[in-house]
Amino acid sequence: MKKIILFSLVILIAAFVSNAQDTIRCGADEHLAKMLAADPTLQQRMDSIEYETQLWIANHPHYEMKYRITIPVVVHVVWYSGDPTENISDAQVQSQIDVLNEDYNRRNADSVNTPSYFKQYASSVPFDFCLASRDPAGNWTNGITRVETNIQCIGADTIKMPAFGGDTAWDPNSYLNIWVGCIGEGYLGIGQYPTGNLDYSDGVVVTTRAFGRGVYPDTLLSHYNLGRTTTHEVGHWLNDMHPWGMGGGSCCTCSDNCYDTPYQNGPTFGCPSGQQVSCNNGPNGDMYEVYMDYTDDACMNMFATCQTARMMAALNGVRQQFLNSNGCLMNGVSDMPNLKSLNIMPNPATDNLTLDINLMKTDNIKYSLINVLGSVVYTNSVGTSSGGKFYINTSHIPAGIYSLQLQLTKQTINQKVVIIR
Numbered sequence: 001m002k003k004i005i006l007f008s009l010v011i012l013i014a015a016f017v018s019n020a021q022d023t024i025r026c027g028a029d030e031h032l033a034k035m036l037a038a039d040p041t042l043q044q045r046m047d048s049i050e051y052e053t054q055l056w057i058a059n060h061p062h063y064e065m066k067y068r069i070t071i072p073v074v075v076h077v078v079w080y081s082g083d084p085t086e087n088i089s090d091a092q093v094q095s096q097i098d099v100l101n102e103d104y105n106r107r108n109a110d111s112v113n114t115p116s117y118f119k120q121y122a123s124s125v126p127f128d129f130c131l132a133s134r135d136p137a138g139n140w141t142n143g144i145t146r147v148e149t150n151i152q153c154i155g156a157d158t159i160k161m162p163a164f165g166g167d168t169a170w171d172p173n174s175y176l177n178i179w180v181g182c183i184g185e186g187y188l189g190i191g192q193y194p195t196g197n198l199d200y201s202d203g204v205v206v207t208t209r210a211f212g213r214g215v216y217p218d219t220l221l222s223h224y225n226l227g228r229t230t231t232h233e234v235g236h237w238l239n240d241m242h243p244w245g246m247g248g249g250s251c252c253t254c255s256d257n258c259y260d261t262p263y264q265n266g267p268t269f270g271c272p273s274g275q276q277v278s279c280n281n282g283p284n285g286d287m288y289e290v291y292m293d294y295t296d297d298a299c300m301n302m303f304a305t306c307q308t309a310r311m312m313a314a315l316n317g318v319r320q321q322f323l324n325s326n327g328c329l330m331n332g333v334s335d336m337p338n339l340k341s342l343n344i345m346p347n348p349a350t351d352n353l354t355l356d357i358n359l360m361k362t363d364n365i366k367y368s369l370i371n372v373l374g375s376v377v378y379t380n381s382v383g384t385s386s387g388g389k390f391y392i393n394t395s396h397i398p399a400g401i402y403s404l405q406l407q408l409t410k411q412t413i414n415q416k417v418v419i420i421r
């Protein structure tokens with residue numbers, strides 16, 4: 001009997017370890033440790049980036065009202081020829097971009113689940129993620145590349161190497177590179193922190209089994225089918241840390257260098273409810289609802305204000321080249337499938353705005369003005385049209401910086417509009 005119990009115990013432990021290996025939420029810190037070991041100058045550069053981050057935050061207390069930032073994204077789908085389900089659809093890729101835009105702008109439907117005691121810390125991040133409309137050479141693209149490989153599980157490093165079956169990054173100063181494929185080692189995702197170098201490993205890697213939102217629930221892991229693995233990893237790419245700081249937890253003095261996330265003793269797993277107190281952080285306990293924790297997708301719903309500040313600091317510091325990226329601009333692209341040009345006049349505007357929309361062929365047109373908090377302040381669905389001039393009365397819209405979002409059937413274009421008085 002003793003032997004049977006022992007044997008059962010071994011099986012149980014093996015099952016637990018196996019399950020844990022299937023779903024290690026994030027490998028960002030382990031990836032960083034490898035990079036630090038390989039490059040003796042990296043720690044110094046990261047210390048310098050951290051110093052600049054804190055300085056920028058101190059000098060920009062009202063950063064959130066300044067402007068919106070567009071982040072062009074290229075998704076590299078690297079799929080094993082023996083498993084065509086890894087060659088995910090364009091729709092599944094788009095669902096992930098939608099999740100990023102909702103989560104970062106706090107337009108996520110489950111934002112209502114943020115507990116009342118943490119709502120004051122919940123923050124909207126003024127970023128627009130778009131699938132790149134032009135590649136580094138200036139040619140039209142849908143922002144998705146596809147590489148078939150005969151390697152069954154290519155791995156997080158090799159997926160970035162074309163010589164070994166992966167796909168090379170697009171200019172990391174102009175595009176957020178996301179590789180989707182089999183990472184192995186049980187990781188769901190690995191985001192690379194900013195290193196201060198032009199580095200073609202820059203970007204995030206996400207397992208196919210946790211990329212996108214429930215389009216094909218049979219291929220997505222049930223606890224990670226809402227696209228939050230990518231939301232989390234892009235947070236690292238923008239210099240956010242886990243709430244328990246660097247390392248694996250069990251440390252009540254380790255910090256994520258954020259002023260509004262409480263100290264906590266390590267990752268949160270599953271889907272807890274109520275206050276989970278650690279590190280004397282009562283009564284409210286760990287802020288396990290933040291995307292940077294390890295909670296199940298359905299149980300995370302916010303970025304904290306300081307996490308937003310760190311990301312803004314990254315895009316105004318170590319990643320400031322993104323402010324000049326042409327990756328999602330449509331002007332000057334001659335061979336795009338439908339939109340020929342979009343001119344917005346005048347800009348800055350006062351009481352009226354004219355959109356001159358020039359299409360290749362008839363399309364379904366909708367356009368909206370979105371403020372820096374992500375709220376739609378004006379929208380108009382034209383329906384089927386061949387384009388032309390459209391007018392917006394802006395006399396009742398407060399002065400400020402807005403994103404003019406033009407939606408066609410297969411394209412969404414964002415351009416900055418300023419309204420002055």
Ligand SMILES: [Zn+2]
Pocket residue numbers: 025026027028029232233236242292
């Ligand atoms: Zn992480």
